[in-house]
Amino acid sequence: MEEPLEIPIINDLTMVLGSISQSKATGVVIDFTDPSTVYDNVKQATAFGMKSVVYVPRIKPDTITALSVLCEKASMGCLVAPTLSIGSILLQQAAISASFYYNNVEIVESRASAKDLPSPDAVQIAKNLSNLGQIYNRQDISTDVLARGQVLGEDGVRVHSLVLPGLPSSTTVHFSGPGEVYCLKHDITNVQCLMPGLILAIRKVVRLKNLVYGLEKFL
Numbered sequence: 575m576e577e578p579l580e581i582p583i584i585n586d587l588t589m590v591l592g593s594i595s596q597s598k599a600t601g602v603v604i605d606f607t608d609p610s611t612v613y614d615n616v617k618q619a620t621a622f623g624m625k626s627v628v629y630v631p632r633i634k635p636d637t638i639t640a641l642s643v644l645c646e647k648a649s650m651g652c653l654v655a656p657t658l659s660i661g662s663i664l665l666q667q668a669a670i671s672a673s674f675y676y677n678n679v680e681i682v683e684s685r686a687s688a689k690d691l692p693s694p695d696a697v698q699i700a701k702n703l704s705n706l707g708q709i710y711n712r713q714d715i716s717t718d719v720l721a722r723g724q725v726l727g728e729d730g731v732r733v734h735s736l737v738l739p740g741l742p743s744s745t746t747v748h749f750s751g752p753g754e755v756y757c758l759k760h761d762i763t764n765v766q767c768l769m770p771g772l773i774l775a776i777r778k779v780v781r782l783k784n785l786v787y788g789l790e791k792f793l
Contacts, residue, residue, distance in 0.1 A: 582698070587618055592639060600780055601622075602627060602779060605627065612633060623650075625652060625779045625782065627772070631690070639772070646785070649728055651785075652784075653775050654787050655788065656698055656788065659771060661762075663771075664793075665699070670702050671757065673706055676751045677708070678749065679731055679747065680748050681731065681732065681733040681734070682733075683736065686743070691735045699745070723735075743761070744762070744767040746759040759787055763776070
């Protein structure tokens with residue numbers, strides 16, 4: 575960088591945690607790593623008396639359960655956030671509200687690369703809608719036509735993924751009812767969109783004494 579920030583970069587997590595734990599300031603561990611290492615990272619942070627914010631998509635439910643038990647025993651706060659984008663969370667909440675009034679819904683997303691499709695955002699929206707006890711798209715439940723997209727869950731929510739280099743990360747939820755179509759759309763143009771959510775997560779996790787799943791709990 576043009577101006578040195580004097581921030582040490584160390585590849586030994588234990589050394590970092592030990593150094594921070596000796597200071598009087600409150601330390602929070604931010605985990606942007608990998609699902610396979612999340613449990614061990616939070617366990618180490620907990621051992622040093624530090625709380626954690628975890629932003630690692632596609633964490634297995636078993637890992638979240640194990641983390642919850644760990645945090646409960648240690649009375650240590652941990653926030654696991656499937657997304658840190660405020661706009662993405664608001665889209666999910668709006669989609670849940672709309673689902674009570676529409677029986678037809680499909681998700682269309684665009685990405686610049688084909689990595690991890692359908693995206694965690696689309697999977698989370700479909701999961702939220704599938705937990706409401708409603709069957710969608712009853713007139714077109716068949717999954718035999720590949721061009722109709724992938725059905726996520728057992729309640730008929732479909733997702734279509736468009737991949738082209740240069741496209742912004744975009745998620746649109748289309749609802750339809752008699753005589754109308756209702757669309758909810760969220761675009762991400764820069765990773766800076768994660769920063770307000772991350773700051774909110776840090777401010778909230780220092781007051782926790784257990785695991786909380788989802789940043790939406792604090793909106």
